[in-house]
Amino acid sequence: MTWTIPNILSVLRLLAAPLVAVMFLYFTRPYADWFALGLFVLASVTDWFDGYLARAWGQETRMGAMIDPIADKAMVVIALMVIVGYSSMSPWLVLPATVILFREVFVSGLREFLGDVAGTLKVTKLAKWKTATQMVAIACLFGQGVFEHYLGMSSLGMDPQIVAQMVAGKIEDTQGLGWKLTGMIWSGWAGLILLWIAAALTGITGVDYFRKAYPHLKD
Template structure:
């Protein structure tokens, strides 16, 4: 194992994955949401940086090639668990999250079964787009939690009709509820749509890997 900058960034990204969940154990909201968002986005950016540096500096290694997809999967899986939990198991998030988790387990099982032949399941450009879509969608959903917290806390105890009037502009918005509300709604739908898109790409890449592995899964004809 070579401790160059690309590999160090990959290791830090792997360590940051559980850190996203830890933020909600040691900090109250919305600070936990802010810290989780910043940690997740920073770690996601290193996914591009370490790959770029490894290619530019010709420091690609077997260790980096092995650990990079593991770090990506750890980030996505843990972030999905956190967001699914705080969404109250909302089906709009639970269903695409389930599809993503199913694919990751399925492909990991394929790689384990293929053993020495697992090299045929190399990461494709579509798989990289899939990972990007997952991380963008999850980042937006972390931001949605921030808007939700501020909107709920500042409208807590208000008459629902007054809240509606403030959003409609019939009552003066002294607390900035309007932009928090539209931020809440906007990030929710952007995050959900992005997560469903990521789930579709995830299943598509999973099918591509299965198709490539299929010849190795057939029993040899007996003579």
């Protein structure tokens, strides 16, 4: 095990993955959303940073090559689990999340089965775009949770008609309900659309990996 800075960043990202879920056990919302969002964004940044440093400093190691994809998958899987759990099992989130989770498990199983020839399943540029899209989508969906709960806190106990008039701009919006609602809607739609795009890319890359592994599976 070579403890270079890129490898240390990868290990820290792996350890941070379960903390995304732990935030919702020990903190109330929207603070849990804030902590999870910050942790997820920080982990996503280090994902690019450790790879860049490893290449720039010539510190690419087998340890890093092993831990880096595991940390990415753990972060995405745990974050999706939390988001789907707090979305009341919305089918619009469950379906793309299911595709993503199935593909990650399927490809991991292929790599394990192939063993020494698993190098045939090298990470492609499309797979990297898939991971980037997943991470941006998840960050947007965590952001939606932040806006949603600040909106709920600001309108707590208010008459629904007054809330509607404030949002519509008919009366002075002293609580900032309008921009909070706008933020919730836009971040939610952005996250949902990007998650479906990520699911499509996930399916395409999964089929590509299976096609490359198929000759070995026949043997």
